Amino acid sequence: MDKNWENQLQSIWLKLGTISNQEFIEQIKNHAELLTETDSQAIADFEKACAFDSTGHEKEAEPLYRSALEKGLTGLRRRRARIQLASTLRNNGKIEESIHILREEKAHYSDELDDAVDSFLALSLSSAGEYKEALSLALKAISKHLPRYNNSLSRYAENL
Secondary structure: OOHHHHHHHHHHHOOEOOEOHHHHHHHHHHHHOOOOOHHHHHHHHHHHHHHHHHOOOHHHHHHHHHHHHHOOOOHHHHHHHHHHHHHHHHHOOOHHHHHHHHHHHHHHOOOOOHHHHHHHHHHHHHHOOOHHHHHHHHHHHHHOOOOOOHHHHHHHHHOO
16 A cells, blocks of 8 residues: 555545445445555455445445454554444444443543544434433533633533
């Protein structure tokens, strides 16, 4: 995999919504097939999972996310795969597994996707009927990005 492959991948992603979902998925699949090295197969599965997920095919995305993670996906793509798998699991009715994955991410990793973890965890908790904790997580995530009231909102979130 090289920078050119990544640039071409981004060009395909820019087509999402401008071409048919089936054509988009096929272009991602064809591009992923260009990755022939064993260590790149995790990336190929991840990108295909993303394509299915982004076009409303969560059932097809789930096994590809799992495969990418099992094959040793690393870096930011690994974190994205865990978040996206958890979201897909929630949509597929596997809410407890979704919550487990996101709590694990929250406890063991930290990066620029922390607010995304909290947001998707809030969605999963809400689906499980844990509304106060879900609202608290969502408000904490939002409070970091407000131009004012950051501290107040964060304290209210803590008290939920």
